[in-house]
Each structure stands twice: as structure tokens, then as C-alpha cells.
Amino acid sequence: MPSSSSSSSSSISIVSKCSVFPYQPSSLNSVKLKLSVSDLPMLSCHYIQKGVLLSSPPYSLADFVSFLKLSLSATLSHFPPLAGRFSTDADGYVYILCNDAGVEFIEAKAKHLTLHALLSPLDLPVYFKDFFYFDRTISYSGHSNPLLAVQVTELADGVFVGCTVNHAVTDGTSFWHFFNTFAEICKGTKKISNSPDFSRNTVFNSPVPLKFPEGGPVVTFNGDEPLRERIFHFTRESILKLKLRANVNNQVTGRKPVNGFYDAGKILGKQGNDSWKTVDGNNGTNNEGNITSVLENLIKTNVPSRTAEISSFQSLCAHLWRSVTRARKLDESKTTTFRMAVNCRHRLNPRMDPYYFGNAIQSIPTVAPVGELLSNDLRWCADLLHKNVVTHDDATVRRGIADWESQPRLFPLGNSDGASITMGSSPRFPMYDNDFGWGRPIAVRSGKANKFDGKISAFPGREGNGSVDLEIVLSPETMAGLERDPDFMQYVSTPV
Numbered sequence: 001m002p003s004s005s006s007s008s009s010s011s012i013s014i015v016s017k018c019s020v021f022p023y024q025p026s027s028l029n030s031v032k033l034k035l036s037v038s039d040l041p042m043l044s045c046h047y048i049q050k051g052v053l054l055s056s057p058p059y060s061l062a063d064f065v066s067f068l069k070l071s072l073s074a075t076l077s078h079f080p081p082l083a084g085r086f087s088t089d090a091d092g093y094v095y096i097l098c099n100d101a102g103v104e105f106i107e108a109k110a111k112h113l114t115l116h117a118l119l120s121p122l123d124l125p126v127y128f129k130d131f132f133y134f135d136r137t138i139s140y141s142g143h144s145n146p147l148l149a150v151q152v153t154e155l156a157d158g159v160f161v162g163c164t165v166n167h168a169v170t171d172g173t174s175f176w177h178f179f180n181t182f183a184e185i186c187k188g189t190k191k192i193s194n195s196p197d198f199s200r201n202t203v204f205n206s207p208v209p210l211k212f213p214e215g216g217p218v219v220t221f222n223g224d225e226p227l228r229e230r231i232f233h234f235t236r237e238s239i240l241k242l243k244l245r246a247n248v249n250n251q252v253t254g255r256k257p258v259n260g261f262y263d264a265g266k267i268l269g270k271q272g273n274d275s276w277k278t279v280d281g282n283n284g285t286n287n288e289g290n291i292t293s294v295l296e297n298l299i300k301t302n303v304p305s306r307t308a309e310i311s312s313f314q315s316l317c318a319h320l321w322r323s324v325t326r327a328r329k330l331d332e333s334k335t336t337t338f339r340m341a342v343n344c345r346h347r348l349n350p351r352m353d354p355y356y357f358g359n360a361i362q363s364i365p366t367v368a369p370v371g372e373l374l375s376n377d378l379r380w381c382a383d384l385l386h387k388n389v390v391t392h393d394d395a396t397v398r399r400g401i402a403d404w405e406s407q408p409r410l411f412p413l414g415n416s417d418g419a420s421i422t423m424g425s426s427p428r429f430p431m432y433d434n435d436f437g438w439g440r441p442i443a444v445r446s447g448k449a450n451k452f453d454g455k456i457s458a459f460p461g462r463e464g465n466g467s468v469d470l471e472i473v474l475s476p477e478t479m480a481g482l483e484r485d486p487d488f489m490q491y492v493s494t495p496v
Contacts, residue, residue, distance in 0.1 A: 221414030
């Protein structure tokens with residue numbers, strides 16, 4: 001059963017709670033949308049919990065709450081599955097019944113909490129878990145519970161809008177499509193930017209049902225183990241330095257120089273300033289150069305093709321994988337795994353609609369012996385990740401579907417062997433586009449759902465321009481080791 005924030009902590013107080021229904025009867029009224037091969041495994045996962053921290057609205061909170069309810073009602077008319085419930089038929093197929101049963105809306109107060117109190121600590125404050133409804137609620141419960149809950153929490157000098165959505169209904173792409181549309185409508189738009197696609201005639205639509213144990217599935221990880229959570233910020237400059245390390249040999253002598261530099265190590269040694277002096281190799285004069293431009297040009301000049309180029313995010317993931325593995329002090333013979341969720345919409349031929357509403361993801365595991373991962377350089381590790389991602393094409397997606405159909409199963413979230421990392425979310429998601437009418441969010445945060453040792457979530461940095469925030473969840477001992485690692489921490493910056 002779901003638990004509300006008021007029962008889990010005294011840090012907030014619930015002001016009101018009500019159901020919100022679509023403004024207009026569903027265009028999919030009484031239509032049943034069958035859960036796909038990508039949806040069904042998520043039934044053992046918690047509801048997704050993501051939200052935005054905003055400055056105080058330029059009008060009363062009562063007016064803002066009223067706007068939110070009206071906007072949510074209008075948004076549900078565009079996203080009718082979210083106002084439905086799950087139904088399982090006699091053959092074991094699970095459907096979303098688009099019956100306009102409604103969603104939960106909660107108004108809460110935490111006037112003793114300031115933006116500074118929430119954003120200044122190194123570790124994520126426990127308060128954030130209270131800003132979401134359906135705390136640690138399993139997605140299978142969507143048979144009886146609403147598939148969506150929105151909670152707005154008033155703070156001393158801001159508000160937090162938290163969305164909790166059933167993970168068997170949406171992946172990250174669909175979640176942020178809904179959230180962006182919700183904000184867009186609240187801001188006053190009459191015509192939404194992108195309409196969702198609810199078609200189910202995709203390769204993920206399968207005739208194979210998933211059988212559940214008596215009473216339904218349970219989560220596949222220990223939700224009560226001691227953990228630390230912290231957000232590490234990486235600027236575009238830091239990520240480009242990692243990308244350079246991943247793509248170009250430390251010594252690029254004999255290749256084309258950029259801004260007088262032949263040695264990538266010299267550029268990587270330049271820490272700190274956005275602008276710094278370089279020496280022209282021809283005349284020895286000082287020239288002002290922007291370090292990000294230098295790094296971009298060096299990569300562009302010395303990487304043979306776009307397909308061979310290891311991406312910025314793959315470079316950052318490789319750096320994280322090696323650093324966390326080092327901090328865990330694992331035996332060299334042990335195998336470590338880095339799991340990365342990939343969007344399959346554009347990987348299929350023909351492509352799926354980019355606004356297909358539902359899960360259209362697959363997990364890509366990359367494995368390596370601990371000894372090899374740590375004895376080789378960043379480039380070796382990043383290349384493993386890169387090859388796995390670029391080869392995940394139409395045929396690979398279809399093989400993954402066939403493999404699941406041969407052995408239907410739930411998604412095994414967790415870190416059972418103590419050597420795994422699971423990367424979720426994406427810095428490409430338009431999280432900071434959630435402008436409810438008076439400016440972009442100050443920060444994006446998540447709740448307690450689906451968190452375990454080794455769970456990482458990637459967010460775009462607020463300043464944009466290729467910056468990334470990594471929400472890292474680790475055991476206390478591993479987190480302390482990561483914080484003591486100079487090779488990892490040299491790339492970490494204070495958020496703007």
C-alpha cells in the first residue's frame with residue numbers, strides 16, 4: 001500500500017489531498033493499452049519520483065495550487081493513460097484501462113525549510129523524500145492505486161513540485177514529456193508543443209504474458225540498507241577534459257597541434273579558469289584562448305570520425321565506473337558491471353515516434369574484470385562502453401525482445417554482487433524546461449524510489465552547455481572513498 005509523506009516524517013504537513021480528473025473525457029475512453037515487453041519488467045520497480053525546486057511564485061500559493069489543479073486536469077486530457085488503472089485479464093495480460101479514474105493531488109507545507117537548507121549540504125537532505133507521494137510504492141500496485149500523484153510543497157522561500165509516476169507506464173522520455181507539458185499548460189499555452197503517441201503496434205508489443213507470484217511481485221533490492229546520496233557537478237570543461245583523455249592518446253605528437261599544443265597532457269593539466277593564456281608555437285606570443293574551444297578543437301582534429309568518437313557522457317561514465325570500482329576495494333578477479341538504460345525509439349528501423357508514450361528502453365550491461373578495469377586507462381574503459389552503445393541497433397533491440405520472450409522476467413534492479421553500477425535518467429532530458437510561469441527551476445531532485453548502492457541518475461546541469469549533475473547513491477564506506485579520490489574529485493565543481 002502507498003504511504004503518504006505525512007506518515008513517513010514530521011518534516012512536512014499535509015494541507016489537503018484530492019483527486020484530479022481529466023478536463024475532457026478521454027479520447028481513449030475505455031480503451032485498453034497492453035503493457036509491452038519494455039513496460040512489464042518495470043512492475044517490480046518503484047514509481048518514478050522526480051521534481052523541480054522553484055522560487056516562490058509571484059502570486060499567492062492558493063492561486064498557484066488552483067492553477068496547478070486546473071493545468072493538471074487539462075494535461076490529463078492529453079495523457080489519458082495516467083488517469084487510468086491497471087487491469088489483468090484471464091490470460092495474464094496486463095493493460096492500462098483508460099477509464100478517467102483520476103490521479104492524486106497533494107498540497108503540503110514545510111515553511112521551516114529554505115532553499116539554502118535544501119541545496120547547501122553535500123549529502124542530499126532526507127527532506128526530499130517527503131516531497132513525493134507513494135513513497136517506495138511498487139508499480140504493480142497500479143491495479144488499485146492511481147498511476148500518478150502530484151505534490152506541491154510550500155517552503156519558506158520557494159516551492160517544490162514533485163511528480164510520482166508508475167514506472168510501468170512511463171520511461172524517462174515519457175515522464176519528462178508529461179512534466180514539460182504540465183508546466184507548459186500551467187504557463188498558459190493553448191496548444192501543446194508535442195502530442196504523445198499511444199500506438200501499441202511496435203516491436204515491443206508481445207503475445208507473451210509475464211506470470212507473477214501470488215500476491216504480485218516485490219522489489220528486487222534491499223530498500224533499507226544504509227546509503228549516502230550526493231550530487232556531483234561536472235562542468236562542460238571538466239567533461240571535455242575527460243572526453244579528451246578517452247579519445248586521444250596522452251601524447252599526440254605527430255598529429256595536428258591546436259593552439260600550439262601537441263601534448264594532450266599539458267591541456268589536461270590546465271585546471272580552473274574559463275580563459276587562460278597559451279603560447280603560439282610559431283612566434284612564442286601569448287594569445288587568449290578559451291579552454292573549452294581548445295579541447296573541442298583538439299578532439300575534432302584528432303578523432304578520425306564521428307562514429308569512432310567516444311561521447312562526452314560515455315567518457316564521464318567510464319570515469320565514474322573506474323572511480324567507484326576503485327573506492328569499493330574489490331578483489332581484482334571479481335567481475336564488475338556497468339548497466340546503462342538506452343532509449344530504443346530511434347534505434348529501430350523504422351524508427352518509433354519520438355513521443356511514443358510508454359517504456360521503450362533496454363538495459364545495456366558492460367562487464368570487465370576489476371583488475372583489467374583499473375590497470376587499463378580511461379580510454380580502454382570508455383571504449384568498452386562506447387562499443388556496446390553504438391552497436392545497440394535495430395537487430396540488437398529485436399534480439400533483446402526475443403530473449404525476454406523466451407524467458408519473461410522482471411527487471412533485476414539492485415547490486416546483488418556488490419560490484420555493479422546502474423545508470424539511469426539522462427542529461428539529455430529537458431528537466432529545466434519546466435517553467436511554470438516565472439522562470440526555470442533552481443534544481444531538479446528525486447525521491448527515495450529505486451535507490452540502492454550503485455544507483456546513479458544523470459541530470460543536465462542547470463547552466464546547460466553540456467554540464468552534468470550525477471546523483472550518486474553508494475554505501476557510506478564507498479562514498480567516503482570516492483570523496484578521497486583525487487583523480488575523481490579533480491573534475492568535480494561547485495554548481496552554478
